[in-house]
Structure formats: C-alpha cells, structure tokens
C-alpha cells in the first residue's frame with residue numbers, strides 16, 4: 321500500500337468510529353464538569369488532559385469509578401478480586417496461558433518460565449514497558465513485563481502472550497515471512513482474546529463467584545470503552561505527529577506545539593498548563609523515544625473487534641457480541657491458529673479473510689459491539705454539548 325493510501329485508510333477507519341468517540345467524550349466531560357466545576361472543565365471545550373487518569377490521556381478506565389452508571393454496574397472489581405485471591409505475577413501469566421491452550425495452542429515452553437521477567441527487579445533498572453520476545457525466531461519465547469496485580473495488567477498479559485503465540489505459530493515459515501500479516505495484526509491477537517475475558521469466563525475459571533444479574537451490561541461496556549474507544553484518536557495521532565516531524569512539514573521549532581494541536585484536534589484534550597518548545601511532551605511516550613511505530617495499535621483496536629465478532633460467530637455465539645467468549649472453543653481456535661501460521665507469507669487481506677471472511681479492515685464491529693452503550697450515552701447526554 322503506498323504511504324498516502326495508508327494514511328487515507330487510517331482516516332477512513334477513524335471516520336467510522338468518530339461519532340462514538342464524540343459521544344463518550346461528551347459523557348466524560350459532563351461528569352468531569354459535575355465533579356470539578358465548569359471553571360476547571362469547559363462545558364463545550366476540550367478536556368484538561370491531566371483529569372483523565374493516565375499520564376498520556378490514552379486510556380481512561382481509571383476514571384470508571386467516577387463515571388460508573390449507578391444502576392448498571394456489573395458489581396465486581398477484577399483488581400480487587402485478584403488482590404484478595406493473592407494472585408501473583410506468575411499466576412497471572414499461567415491464567416493467560418490457560419486461555420490460549422483452551423483454544424488449542426500448545427503450552428508455553430519450559431524455557432519461557434525460566435527466562436522471562438515477570439516482576440520489577442529490586443537490584444537494577446530495567447525497561448518495564450511490557451514486551452514479548454522470540455529470541456531465536458523459533459521457540460525461545462519470553463515475556464518482559466513488571467506485572468502489577470490489577471485488571472489492566474491482567475489484560476496486558478493476554479496482549480503480550482498474543483505476540484508470543486503468533487511468533488511461535490509462524491516459526492515454520494521462511495525467515496523473511498516470520499512476522500505478522502501487517503503491524504496491526506501482531507498487536508491485535510492478544511487483545512482479541514482479551515475481549516473474551518467476560519464475567520461468564522471469569523466465573524468459569526473461579527475468579528468470580530457468580531455472573532452479574534442481567535441489565536448490568538452498560539457498566540461493563542463503559543469500562544471497556546474508556547480504554548478501547550478513548551484510545552482510538554490517541555492511537556491515530558502519534559504517527560500523524562511523527563510523519564509531520566520527520567517529513568519536515570512541521571519544523572523542529574514547533575514539534576511540541578504540533579503535538580498538542582493534534583491532541584486537541586483528535587482527542588479533544590488540552591495540556592493543564594502552558595507548554596513551550598522547551599518541553600518535549602511526545603518524548604514522554606515510550607514508543608516515541610524508542611522509535612516504535614504506533615498506528616499499529618490503532619489498527620489493532622479496529623482489528624480485534626472485527627476478529628472477535630468473526631470468531632464469536634465461528635464459536636456459535638448467538639447473543640450480543642460483547643457477551644461472547646471464545647474460551648475453550650477449538651473451532652475458533654483452529655481458525656485463528658491457521659491465520660497466525662501464515663505469518664507474513666500472504667498479503668494481509670488474505671490473512672484477514674482467513675479469520676473474518678472480509679478483505680478490508682472494518683470498524684463496524686466496534687459499533688456493533690458498543691451499540692447498547694452508544695444508545696445509553698446519547699440518552700445521558702441529551703441536551704449536553706458535543707464536540708470541542
């Protein structure tokens with residue numbers, strides 16, 4: 321795909337989901353106005369980024385307790401459950417592994433358990449940003465992550481194991497094909513599986529005593545949207561900024577300004593205090609400092625819902641897709657494994673087709689998934705300004 325067509329493709333997908341993001345933004349802003357007052361949070365303007373509960377304002381689920389619908393909260397807190405059960409880092413990874421083996425993946429090799437880093441070492445500095453490795457390009461799989469016992473890291477463990485199982489699945493391809501179909505695929509696999517960490521699944525693995533009563537889906541969806549929908553414009557703008565900087569379209573003397581211009585335009589957030597070119601705020605993001613491409617995560621956000629929708633169907637799930645879990649379903653697993661084994665040996669539309677039957681990336685699965693939430697958000701924000 322030529323570079324300009326790629327940029328256009330990202331914009332096309334963003335336009336599909338922008339209305340949902342705008343609704344979520346309006347609801348969050350309304351609640352923040354209630355909490356902090358309109359002198360702090362403008363009723364019609366962008367949200368001060370420091371109020372969103374995340375250093376980069378990229379995922380907002382830390383705000384969930386403040387935003388939770390009174391009558392539709394699922395009534396469980398996965399972080400609390402994990403802590404109360406005295407789960408340790410290794411057990412979090414074992415649980416993640418258990419999901420993948422339930423789909424038909426082989427267990428992780430012994431060397432994985434010996435050579436991975438699961439906790440922050442006390443005696444030295446390490447890069448704690450989670451990453452998954454295949455050191456010998458065959459099966460020396462490793463995870464490097466300073467796992468904390470909470471719901472966010474529980475999902476991240478699945479994200480990372482998605483990389484590891486992909487790496488192993490394509491290890492019989494010729495060397496040059498040992499990578500994902502496109503960048504987005506590598507980032508999407510573990511997240512696709514993590515969309516199956518439903519309350520019903522948590523009951524099955526004894527993390528939750530019983531499923532929440534019916535009618536509590538809005539809280540579940542809102543919590544997830546605060547991560548997955550809030551993330552979309554962030555996932556989009558990092559590379560937009562990088563392309564502007566690297567092409568020279570924006571001179572170095574305006575790099576920080578350009579960063580905040582994009583944050584305002586796409587995310588509708590502003591810095592809490594005046595910034596200057598003496599600040600280099602993009603550099604606070606791991607991927608900018610390390611030179612890791614980022615629109616892959618935007619694509620992954622789209623792809624994971626598209627794949628989840630298709631795999632849930634393969635698994636015969638007939639209820640709304642946010643209630644579907646593919647845990648234990650070998651048919652869905654086989655379909656996924658077949659695609660992973662292709663590695664980069666085929667053009668990515670072939671890989672996408674193998675799982676979803678579609679040759680185009682398509683954000684309508686996000687809209688399907690969050691349809692009940694979209695309706696609820698619109699009711700909550702009736703008469704409340706939207707946009708910034």
Ligand code: X8Z
Pocket residue numbers: 449450451476479617
């Ligand atoms: O960097 C990651 C993974 C490792 S590939 C933990 N993610 C992005 C981030 O943290 O900014 C996952 C979600 C987005």
Ligand code: ZN
Pocket residue numbers: 479480483506507
């Ligand atoms: Zn990743």
